[in-house]
Amino acid sequence: MIVKNKWKITGWLFAAITCLWLCSFLSSCGKAPISNPNGLNVKYQILNLSPDAFPVDLYIRFLKINTTSYTFNVNQGYFYLPYLDTPFLIRSSLTVGGGPVLVSRHDVLKTAAVYSLFITGNVADNSLTSIFTVDTSSVPALGRGKVRFVNASPTGTGGIDVYANGVKAFSKVIYPKYSDFIELPNGYYDFQINTTGSSTILQTLPKVQIQDGRLYTLYSYGYTNRTDSAAFNTGLITNR
Structure with a gap:
């Protein structure tokens, strides 16, 4: 009888541990949207309007975010951001692995928002700059x-x-x-x-x-x- 009770206790203990593990796993899954574009729901676009910046890329967490580089006067439209960590770095794409940083932004972004970044000026005379806009307004x-x-x-x-x-x-x-x-x-x-x-x-x-x-x-x-x-x-x- 004592052996049976021990087995019952062990079984219940195993079930409780399993339940706690599953809860912890599901909880961690629930936090995943922090790095999930759909979870953040932040739309962003980059317009390269500098004639001598040549193709550029966006880096967040020091990782390249875009698949196609941003070239002069080509609007690729909005995309969903995977992260909100600053700085946002605009780097030349002419160097393999990431060229020099041309623009660094530390904007505070909010979830479910829409933003644009206009890159303008010239690299040659050190006048390169950026214009950041919030693309939402009242109806x-x-x-x-x-x-x-x-x-x-x-x-x-x-x-x-x-x-x-x-x-x-x-x-x-x-x-x-x-x-x-x-x-x-x-x-x-x-x-x-x-x-x-x-x-x-x-x-x-x-x-x-x-x-x-x-x-x-x-x-x-x-x-x-x-x-x-x-x-x-x-x-x-x-x-x-």
């Missing part, structure tokens, strides 16, 4: 969308004005700054980009559709004093 009124402007053009230090169908939407946005989001009624817009205080049109984006509930970022890049691939230009991102 626009019914029948309206939201637009903002990012001045990533190094020769736009005196400011840039933006007109939407002939009406000034953004005034004197200096480099390297950006505006708040503004609401615009749904429809098609011709966006005209001018140097602040000048009637000279730098660029026109015709027939841009602003849709209900959407968020957009209009941005400038390049140089007004160049006529090659690094000349002044504009682009548009749909943030939501």
Whole structure:
């Protein structure tokens, strides 16, 4: 009888230990989303707008995150971040195993958020810099969308004005700054980009559709004093 009781006690003890191990295992699994893109739900994008930075890569925890390097004026769109640890390092991809650090960011990121990083300036004259934006905003009124402007053009230090169908939407946005989001009624817009205080049109984006509930970022890049691939230009991102 005593032997049987011992076996019962041993069996219960084994079951309890097994149960505790399973709970610990499941608990550790529940913490896995810390390094899981879907768990973090943080969307991020990088726009390389520097004509002489050449292809660059993003490193987090000193590990290369992207599979395709970021080249000049090629928007790869948003991706989910696997980690939020800082620093975020932008390194040249021209060296195997990671080239020199060109940009280092220590931004505090929040889960379920959306961000963009604009890389601009020149490596040659040590003017390379970055513009970090939070790509979320309150929901626009019914029948309206939201637009903002990012001045990533190094020769736009005196400011840039933006007109939407002939009406000034953004005034004197200096480099390297950006505006708040503004609401615009749904429809098609011709966006005209001018140097602040000048009637000279730098660029026109015709027939841009602003849709209900959407968020957009209009941005400038390049140089007004160049006529090659690094000349002044504009682009548009749909943030939501």
